[in-house]
Amino acid sequence: MTLAMRKWATPLTAATFIITGVTGIVLFFHSGGILSRVAHEWIGMAIMVVFLFHIAINWRPFLAYFKKPVGATIMVLGVVLTAATFVPLDQAQSGGGMNPGRLIGALQKAPITALATMTDKTADTIVTDLQAAGFANATTETTVADLTQGDRGQIMAVLGIALN
Structure with missing residues (x-):
């Protein structure tokens, strides 16, 4: 055998x-x-x-x-x-400053209307930009997570479109 x-x-x-x-x-x-x-x-x-x-x-x-x-x-x-690798190295818990992963995680949960408040764009403008970039199901109440299903590259693309 x-x-x-x-x-x-x-x-x-x-x-x-x-x-x-x-x-x-x-x-x-x-x-x-x-x-x-x-x-x-x-x-x-x-x-x-x-x-x-x-x-x-x-x-x-x-x-x-x-x-x-x-x-x-x-x-x-x-x-x-x-x-x-199992030791938590969370900077926020250790007083080491902001954790970028948590920030991106929070942004993923926010609807487009909330992202618009962080920019000089309207939510409708962001939706139009996202739809033009291929995110056809984008609406003002859609979240980044809804649009990307956890794909890190797509998350960064959506945030780049929304926040730039």
Whole structure:
């Protein structure tokens, strides 16, 4: 069974790694759409399953890494860095100033009429600009979140149109 699993485990590991890596780069540069985010999240889950199969197939060689200082250090460092990603670094709680993520989150929930109060534009002008830019379902009561479904690139586009 191990030999049969080896035929597909390593290629599947490589394929899921490539997809996760490329979509991660795309998302890092805020150029991916909703499909990039969904693919990244779901393929990320798949790579964890494939990783477990890969470790199961290669259990003895995997354990051998812990006998060498370099291998053990790298793996322990990986676990520590992963654990560190769960530490909240919210600047607002630590007194470090404004959190841009919270600001954008608040702007996403605001209707176009509220965004208009932050500019010298009327809500109708913003709606017209948004519709011209391809956001056909924009109305004065539409929120940024309604128009973008969480797509970061689209969020920034809508806010740029509304606030510029």
